[in-house]
Amino acid sequence: MPRLVRRLSAVALAAGLLMLTGCGLLGGASPDASPNDKVEKSTIRVGRLALVDAIPLHIAIDKGYFEAEGLKIELSTMGRGSDGVDKLAAGELDVGLTSYPQPLIAHTKGVAKLKVVADAVETTPDLILAVVKENGPITDARQLAGKKIAISSKRGISELVMTDQLTSMGVDPKAVSFISMPITDMPAALGRGDVAAAIIAQPPLEEAKQQGAMKLLDPFTGPTVSFPWSGWFATEQFVRDNPRTVDAFRRALSRGVTNVSDRNVLEQSAVKNLGTKEGTARMMTVPRFPSTTDPVRLQRVADLLAKYGEIPKVDSPQGVRAELDMRSMVLPPLPPALWATTTTGN
Template identity: 35%
Template sequence: MTLTDRALSRRGLLKLAGGTATAGALMGASGCGLLGGSESASSGNGQVEKPNIKVGALPISDLAPLHLAVREGMFKQEGLNVEIVTASDGSAALSSTIGGDYDITYSSYVPFFAAQAKGVADLKIVADCGAGAPNTTVIMTRPSSNVRTPQDLANASIAISGPRTISELLVKATMKAYGVDYAQTEFAPVPFPTMPAALEQGRVDAAILTEPFLTQAARKIGAVPVADTNTGPLEDLPLTGYGATAQFTEENPKTVAAFKRAMDKAVAMAQDRSKVEPLLPEFAKVDEQTASIMSLLKFNSKPDATRLQRVPRLMKEFGFIDADIDVSKMIVRPQNS
């Protein structure tokens, strides 16, 4: 399974609003995405307000449909020239979007909803992206660890990507689902790429690993699962999506609708793993063997308010936000033109 000076002034607000985003949250990377990150120059088809748009992204497998849409010319067919810009983490991408440097951005839902709840920005959900699937985000440990069951996590040190992130939320919710008190648990911020090494060296007792790091840890250090965070009450939990400022969506409704249509087509094609797997070594920076065996999230494109409402509900339950959020008011409604 990276900011301009204008956006940097908002970075602190975004950290307060929810921290880093998802699997690639602390992966340093810069530049554009697959094959230069954009299609051949397009002036649009006259049906969109802004034919050239920048989309903030991370170098992870969640974004396979986005890269697929570029490669297959789906955006071009909608009159869009999409430049995929790789950010350092989800908060950085969201900060750049709020600052106007990106038009649409990928992120986990935690920063989206945290920023909305705290009034950092008025945000809209343009498209859904990925939901939890079995064996894609798992609390793992090293073979020699004394941690073997979820109950063993109560007094353990667990690596998460950062405080107030989707990774912390998933760990705490999973522990609660197993009836485990996390009051004495130590949550250690560790970048996803270095979590396998932290486990191997005994710097943490367990780590929440997502793909491709999950597969890499299993292959390289024999990491073993303690608890799958995408089962039971967290099964099919929406994890990531594409968002934009309310101002952008209001000023560019046809552009947003075109982006959504292209993503709908790409997600439909991405259900065929053979269409996705060859792209992973190019933009997700994994070797071909890992790409062939790693688990993938459940790709989605159409946001559903009922499903998405589960995320801010969990965030409030675990103290990530104080205010209630009506997700239905954040979703951009589809239009046909």
């Protein structure tokens, strides 16, 4: 009888363990649950643009920096930065790469409450250009009145800075038609004459120049020189629910940033991960990849958006300022030892 009791007890214990496992109390329930104790969510969905902006991410993936943090990156590619904002709002991405205006507009309008996880790119001369057909009819930016200009996202950063540049030239920006399309489609659209000009970033810019596109204007000069171009964003809820995951992502990405100071590493990653031709990679202009996320620097974007009525503004002795204080969107810095200042040139 005691032997039978022991056998029945063992069976009951095994059944109980199976039930606990099935309910997730032993870590096997939710597909989103992390299989390690480093992070809350071990697989995160990241949206990138096929631009030089994404290279630190790819380097961090290739060198195993995310894996070392207990993270697996499920990567998808977007044609426009605004796609990233839409996918974050819909819960289809955990982290997305996009230029700054769209997420700031969405945040202030309550469409998606967002946080800047990390700064991505600051412009350098000739990084992003307004280009036209070589030997075409447009030779001066003032001639763009009444014409079509290709941009990546409506109300995005290209439209914002071009609006500012045209206004300073005495051209009414409302006289220009901004046409949204993926950056990779712009060279062909320019060649067909579908648009009179296009605002193109690297590396597609270098490819467009090789196909006969000619520089008309560098929009990131004067008041918009060394301007914040793009960043990595997540929703406030994701950051709140997954603080260790977000910090792990930031640490791995920052290690990728330290690697882009080596031009050879940067070019090799562009060829491997962006599909850039080797000759194009050697020729392309590269940005500054900030190693810290400075809300004072990012405030320049918010204030320019406020100047043109895209987000609420307040009057100040310094002129029009955004009601949005970028300190409210930027995460506290990681310990300084984990970041290294990295500036790359041509």
